[in-house]
Structures are given as C-alpha cells and as structure tokens.
Amino acid sequence: MQRASTLREVPGAVPPSASAIRIQDLEKIYDTRDGNRIQALGPLSLDIAEREFVTIVGPSGCGKSTLLRLLAGLMDRTSGEIRIRDRAIVGPQRDIGMVFQSPVLLPWKTTLANVLLPAKVLGLDMQASRKRAQELLGLVGLGDFQEKYPNELSGGMQQRVSIARALLHEPSILLMDEPFGALDAMTRETMNLELRRIWRESGKTILFVTHSIPEAVFLGSRVLVLSPRPGRIADLVSVDLPDERDLDTMASDRFGQFSRRIRSQFQSHGGLE
Numbered sequence: 381m382q383r384a385s386t387l388r389e390v391p392g393a394v395p396p397s398a399s400a401i402r403i404q405d406l407e408k409i410y411d412t413r414d415g416n417r418i419q420a421l422g423p424l425s426l427d428i429a430e431r432e433f434v435t436i437v438g439p440s441g442c443g444k445s446t447l448l449r450l451l452a453g454l455m456d457r458t459s460g461e462i463r464i465r466d467r468a469i470v471g472p473q474r475d476i477g478m479v480f481q482s483p484v485l486l487p488w489k490t491t492l493a494n495v496l497l498p499a500k501v502l503g504l505d506m507q508a509s510r511k512r513a514q515e516l517l518g519l520v521g522l523g524d525f526q527e528k529y530p531n532e533l534s535g536g537m538q539q540r541v542s543i544a545r546a547l548l549h550e551p552s553i554l555l556m557d558e559p560f561g562a563l564d565a566m567t568r569e570t571m572n573l574e575l576r577r578i579w580r581e582s583g584k585t586i587l588f589v590t591h592s593i594p595e596a597v598f599l600g601s602r603v604l605v606l607s608p609r610p611g612r613i614a615d616l617v618s619v620d621l622p623d624e625r626d627l628d629t630m631a632s633d634r635f636g637q638f639s640r641r642i643r644s645q646f647q648s649h650g651g652l653e
C-alpha cells in the first residue's frame with residue numbers, strides 16, 4: 381500500500397498499469413455521399429500495454445482499417461476516446477509509425493533515400509537520420525541493399541524497406557495494416573519471423589491487422605477478434621506461446637487450439653472468409 385502511494389508521489393513515475401493505448405467507447409460512423417450513415421466500428425473499448433503485440437482479425441469490412449486510421453489520428457472519430465500514453469489524440473501522431481498493405485516506395489529513389497523520406501517531412505537532423513536509416517536497414521536484413529532501387533528488390537524486401545521507414549522517427553507504436561497480404565506464402569513466413577525478431581529487439585508496441593488466423597496467432601501476444609460490421613470485440617485471446625517462436629511453433633497443439641478458438645468465433649458470427 382505504502383509502496384503504491386510512494387510511486388504516485390515520484391514526479392514522472394509511470395504506474396505499472398500504464399497503457400500505451402487506451403481506447404474507450406470508440407465509434408466511427410461514416411456519412412456517405414448519398415446521405416446514408418454507415419456504422420463502421422464500435423463501440424469498442426480496449427487497453428493495450430507498452431510492448432504488446434496485438435494482432436487484429438475480423439471479416440472484410442468490419443472496420444479494421446478504420447480502427448488503425450483512428451489510432452493514427454488520420455481520421456476523426458464519431459464518439460469515444462483514444463489516449464496514447466494518457467494523452468488524448470487530436471490529430472496525426474508523431475509517436476506512431478504506420479505500414480500499409482502496399483509498400484508505396486518512390487521508384488526513382490534508392491532504398492536508403494526511401495527510408496529517409498520521413499526525415500525531410502518531419503524536419504529531422506539529416507546526418508543522424510542517415511545513420512539511423514542504415515541501422516534500420518540492417519535490422520530488417522537489408523544492410524547490403526541501401527543503394528538498390530525498389531524495382532531491384534522483391535516484394536518482401538520492399539515491404540521491409542517500408543517497415544524501416546516507419547521506424548525512422550523512432551515511434552514507440554507501430555500500426556501495420558495487412559502489410560504481408562500481397563506476399564507469397566514462403567516470403568510471408570520469413571517476414572513473420574523477421575517481424576517477431578524486430579519486435580523483440582526494438583521493444584515497440586505493435587498493432588497488426590491480418591486476414592490470416594495462423595499469422596495472427598503466430599505474431600500476437602493477444603489477438604483481437606472483431607465481429608462483422610460494426611466491428612466490436614468478439615473475442616480477445618491471450619496467446620501464451622513462448623516468446624521465442626519459430627515455424628515449429630505453428631505445428632504445436634497449443635497453436636492449433638488458439639487457431640481453432642479464433643476460427644470458431646468467425647464461424648459463430650457467420651463471417652469466415
């Protein structure tokens with residue numbers, strides 16, 4: 381008891397229960413051009429802890445991208461609240477990096493220059509950013525590809541460049557919207573392994589949208605299962621598999637149990653894709 385009150389008195393002390401992201405009664409209703417209102421998401425409440433890896437699955441059109449865009453501050457919510465480290469979001473967030481489904485690299489710029497793009501936009505120190513970009517390319521396994529152009533890289537490599545770019549300004553939160561959806565199965569497995577490694581080494585909080593139940597279980601420390609539109613929490617599964625995961629993990633009984641539980645949620649909502 382005494383220890384708790386002492387903690388509160390220390391200026392700047394982070395209480396042990398601090399959330400990276402706190403979502404409360406979040407709702408998004410789109411007004412369409414023809415005057416209709418589409419309730420896309422919520423109400424949804426969820427706390428995400430620092431360094432958590434939360435994967436998000438749900439049927440097409442249930443509001444997954446909407447949720448990520450709201451979290452990134454790229455769009456206004458209809459109601460509810462989002463707090464990042466206890467600060468309400470009111471616009472694009474600097475502490476967030478976003479990776480989209482397609483890598484969107486500039487074809488006339490080298491790998492290194494593509495990673496450096498946010499440095500210009502955000503007015504970061506170019507020399508420090510260049511060094512950081514090189515380190516990040518090493519982190520995503522592309523240290524030898526700095527001077528290559530996007531068309532000289534495979535799809536998986538291009539997506540790794542976009543991950544490095546999203547990390548350049550040192551955001552502590554990474555939002556990933558189906559980043560590996562367009563990759564072939566083998567490349568996708570490699571990317572999953574890489575991303576787990578990056579997550580462990582970088583200590584980021586990651587939210588990752590996917591259509592793949594095995595991918596959600598493999599990557600996530602928790603899996604958020606959304607219902608068909610309007611997306612609400614259908615299930616929230618803590619994946620207590622070991623932190624060190626490899627391809628054998630996917631063959632384990634425990635992995636199968638988690639996957640079946642999530643699949644049954646989809647089936648009970650009639651939204652299996």
Ligand code: ADP
Binds near residue numbers: 410411418438442
């Ligand atoms: P998901 O990512 O799960 O596929 P989205 O978040 O993209 O779903 O969309 C959720 C719902 O909101 C869908 O029914 C979609 O058609 C609708 N929607 C998305 N963006 C808009 C928009 N700008 N205007 C109107 N409706 C939208």
